[in-house]
Amino acid sequence: MGLVEEIEKVACLPRSFVRVISHLDADGLSSAGIVAAALKRKGVKFHLSIIKQLDSDEIKRIAGEPYEDYILLDFGSAKVEEIEAIEKRFVVLDHHQPVRESENQVNPHFFGIDGSTEVSASGLAYLFAKAMDPTNRELVHLAIVGAIGDRQENLGFKGVNSQLLDEAVAVGKVEVTKGLRVFGRVSRPIHRALQYSTDPFIPGVSNSESGAIQFLSDVGITPKEGGEWRTISRLSEEELRTLVSAIVIRRSGMSKPEDVLGNVYKISGEEGLLSDAQEFATVLNALGRSNRSSVAIGLFIGNKERALGMMEEVLLEYKKRIAETIKIVKSGEITRETEDIFYIIGGEEVDDNIIGTVASIFVASQDLCDKEVVVGTAKRGDGIKVSCRSNGVEIGEAVSKVAAEVGGEGGGHVFAAGAQIPSESLEKFIELFTSEVKRLKNTGLTVNKDGKTKDQEVDRSNGTEDIQ
Ligand SMILES: [Mn+2]
Numbered sequence: 001m002g003l004v005e006e007i008e009k010v011a012c013l014p015r016s017f018v019r020v021i022s023h024l025d026a027d028g029l030s031s032a033g034i035v036a037a038a039l040k041r042k043g044v045k046f047h048l049s050i051i052k053q054l055d056s057d058e059i060k061r062i063a064g065e066p067y068e069d070y071i072l073l074d075f076g077s078a079k080v081e082e083i084e085a086i087e088k089r090f091v092v093l094d095h096h097q098p099v100r101e102s103e104n105q106v107n108p109h110f111f112g113i114d115g116s117t118e119v120s121a122s123g124l125a126y127l128f129a130k131a132m133d134p135t136n137r138e139l140v141h142l143a144i145v146g147a148i149g150d151r152q153e154n155l156g157f158k159g160v161n162s163q164l165l166d167e168a169v170a171v172g173k174v175e176v177t178k179g180l181r182v183f184g185r186v187s188r189p190i191h192r193a194l195q196y197s198t199d200p201f202i203p204g205v206s207n208s209e210s211g212a213i214q215f216l217s218d219v220g221i222t223p224k225e226g227g228e229w230r231t232i233s234r235l236s237e238e239e240l241r242t243l244v245s246a247i248v249i250r251r252s253g254m255s256k257p258e259d260v261l262g263n264v265y266k267i268s269g270e271e272g273l274l275s276d277a278q279e280f281a282t283v284l285n286a287l288g289r290s291n292r293s294s295v296a297i298g299l300f301i302g303n304k305e306r307a308l309g310m311m312e313e314v315l316l317e318y319k320k321r322i323a324e325t326i327k328i329v330k331s332g333e334i335t336r337e338t339e340d341i342f343y344i345i346g347g348e349e350v351d352d353n354i355i356g357t358v359a360s361i362f363v364a365s366q367d368l369c370d371k372e373v374v375v376g377t378a379k380r381g382d383g384i385k386v387s388c389r390s391n392g393v394e395i396g397e398a399v400s401k402v403a404a405e406v407g408g409e410g411g412g413h414v415f416a417a418g419a420q421i422p423s424e425s426l427e428k429f430i431e432l433f434t435s436e437v438k439r440l441k442n443t444g445l446t447v448n449k450d451g452k453t454k455d456q457e458v459d460r461s462n463g464t465e466d467i468q
Contacts, residue, residue, distance in 0.1 A: 003111045010091045010104050011131035018046040019067035023074035026149025026284035030142040031073040031125035033300030038129035038136050050293035074121035077107050093124040118159030122146020141173040141267045149281035174265050181262025186279045189229035191216055196364045200260045202247055207366040219246045286318045289353035325350055325358050338434045342371040346378035356387035363389040373437055384426055386419040398436040
């Protein structure tokens with residue numbers, strides 16, 4: 001049986017009332033939106049919850065719920081042992097590394113498909129919805145949004161994702177064009193989008209606000225129109241061409257100066273932020289991190305007008321929270337610096353949901369911090385959440401290694417990685433990570449300023465940068 005047949009099998013199970021539980025990030029929210037829309041269309045009643053993680057406590061809670069029929073999205077595979085111990089029916093659609101097979105657990109890894117790059121939970125949820133009713137093909141764009149949210153787009157899609165994209169284009173839900181591959185084409189003022197672009201790196205512009213403003217003025221692009229900041233999405237075709245060639249010229253001398261274009265996934269029938277798949281994913285992340293998942297679900301199956309209004313409010317509040325946190329960090333009261341690393345010791349003062357975003361901002365802004373590596377920490381549950389961002393040193397493996405050494409767990413990408421560690425391990429983590437980064441710098445394992453390693457294409461980690 002192939003992946004699609006397996007999904008068809010679980011999609012056809014008889015159900016009358018379903019408990020759907022999904023993950024809080026963009027992929028989890030898109031998955032939830034797809035499945036909820038499909039159940040609604042079919043007239044199946046359901047109760048949906050979005051949670052941060054499926055841990056043992058959560059599973060205990062589930063065991064005590066008065067429901068019999070569950071669909072778990074974007075998690076479950078790591079916990080099949082505990083789930084199986086409960087006498088209920090669980091359908092699991094997950095793309096994370098599974099521990100072993102289990103009834104009604106669909107995971108691409110069992111079919112030789114790489115769940116970290118070739119399909120997301122949203123892709124699985126879409127195939128599930130389509131198997132329930134072919135009319136659900138109109139939800140296909142959400143499979144693309146979820147995959148981008150999980151950073152599965154890297155100059156295009158692979159495997160199942162690329163088939164889903166073909167389908168999305170064929171039914172007219174997504175249009176693919178070439179554009180400047182920087183983050184924030186719809187949401188950020190042009191100079192900010194350029195300032196925060198570290199891949200592609202633009203000498204004199206990346207990490208420099210004044211450099212970015214000067215660059216635009218040199219190129220002859222007015223940053224404001226009618227008193228409002230313009231965005232890249234608002235540039236005329238000619239202006240965009242001018243901007244692209246100016247960036248390529250500025251990058252001459254780098255290994256691939258022309259490597260500034262990428263795919264832009266435009267979603268038809270949507271306006272503003274939701275018209276760009278990457279920005280859509282970022283909005284979902286922001287809603288999740290603001291504990292306003294209900295607004296995201298409202299976008300999919302509720303009163304859309306109302307949800308859009310609330311979305312604007314939540315995003316504004318989210319930006320405010322980030323700005324306030326930046327202020328606290330700038331005061332120097334919760335920071336510590338080593339030769340290479342800028343540490344933010346957030347404790348309870350900084351929200352663990354935005355510490356990663358704040359670390360990203362500090363690593364990308366020379367005026368805020370001149371270190372190559374920024375580590376943000378904040379209290380999460382009984383432990384500490386750690387978010388590490390780098391501008392050149394390949395820290396990904398070091399984060400996992402050091403986290404494991406202090407009794408925690410880490411993972412992520414080459415320049416953006418995170419960990420959860422026990423509270424009492426913070427000082428030990430700082431000590432070990434500081435020396436690990438020093439060692440990496442001394443062995444010269446750093447990258448060219450265009451964000452690529454010398455011999456390896458790295459994850460561009462621009463899936464869902466953060467709104468600010
Ligand atoms: Mn996922």
